[in-house]
Amino acid sequence: MGQYLNTNIKEIIDQFPPVADVLKEYDIGCVTCSLGTCLFKDIVGIHDLAPDEEAALMAGIARIISPDREIVIPAVERKSKPKAGEAGYSPPIRKLVDEHRLIKRWVAVIPKFIETLDVSTESGRQLIRTGIDFIQSYADKYHHAKEEAILFKYFDEHLDIIKIMCADHENARGRVKEMLLALDKRDKEKLATQLKAYQELLTEHVKKEDEILYRWMDRNLSMTQIGELFSRFREKDEEFGNTPQKYQELIAQLEKQLNAEEA
């Protein structure tokens, strides 16, 4: 039955729909994935279930695939490094998680930002430009670029999980283009739609990276690679100078302003 380990998860779900429920039980969200081309073995490895959970998951899926006879899907081979959760994120990955915190703060104020959209005055349009600038300059050029130009290069970029993350980045860039067009046309409704879509996209994207991708990457990075990443991220930070600090202040100011308007 090892052949199923090398099969796309979507194919398995299409052939055996109840498999989706088993995956959901273990918080593996392949059912809603836009691609679903990850191999079953990669999914099991990436989610890094405890051995007893992995055995139960495999047994549950085996019962669905072959209800009439007992089959065993072999355990997935993985590196014997301790779980990242035990050591916490490594310092370079921790840096990315910390950057996510600021992005999450921005994403959290988007609903209020949408409520107060004002495309009719220059001050209103300036505020909108400020929000879009955060997405372009901090979330994309500073943070996503670190992932695409540095971190992902340490892994096989043909892996579906990495392709999905890059597709999310491209999707976000597309949303920003649409936001800028809507702003030019002073189309408040379209702007709100794009902001809402961006909010939903980034909420899921950050969760996938923090909880799954980064932990899997940490388990697979050698100590030497962790040191290199730390050093290369530091060089990138030096290149950006006080930009991160500027955006920390910007988000704090936006939170204050939007929360004050609500009160």
Added chain:
Amino acid sequence: MNESNGCPGARMQDFRAAATAEEGTTGGKVKSQLQQWPIQMHLISPVAPYYQGADVLLTADCIAYALGGFHPDCLKGKAIGIACPKLDEGQEIYIEKIKSWLDDAKINTLTVMIMQVPCCRGLLSLAQQAAQSAERKVPIKGVVVGLQGEILSEEWL
């Protein structure tokens, strides 16, 4: 024979039964992965060529005896310094040397391996003091090893 009182670091414990119950691995000769000399922290120069840009292992003296696979699993590819935080004198110089690893030799990473006994924590503390006073930061990992060679914990400092 196990004695339950006294300093955990010096308490007598007998592992003969466990140590002989299983033959380790192949029984063949294990190749040394040591790539430098000297290794004791009083003797090393922190700017020696093998420390430049290296992944450095700072281990308590007892580690290599406790961990069966120390050379292939821990030492391979790394430069090393060893010390005993319980018995060594003049440990202030260790702080200066670790700081020099970070600032002058520009090491890539530092892994501090200590035994589980409480007195061994001092080595982690030395590394932390050195890292705080250094201008350059690098990833530092603390690894705690059990008396019979099991990895008890790994943590980023």
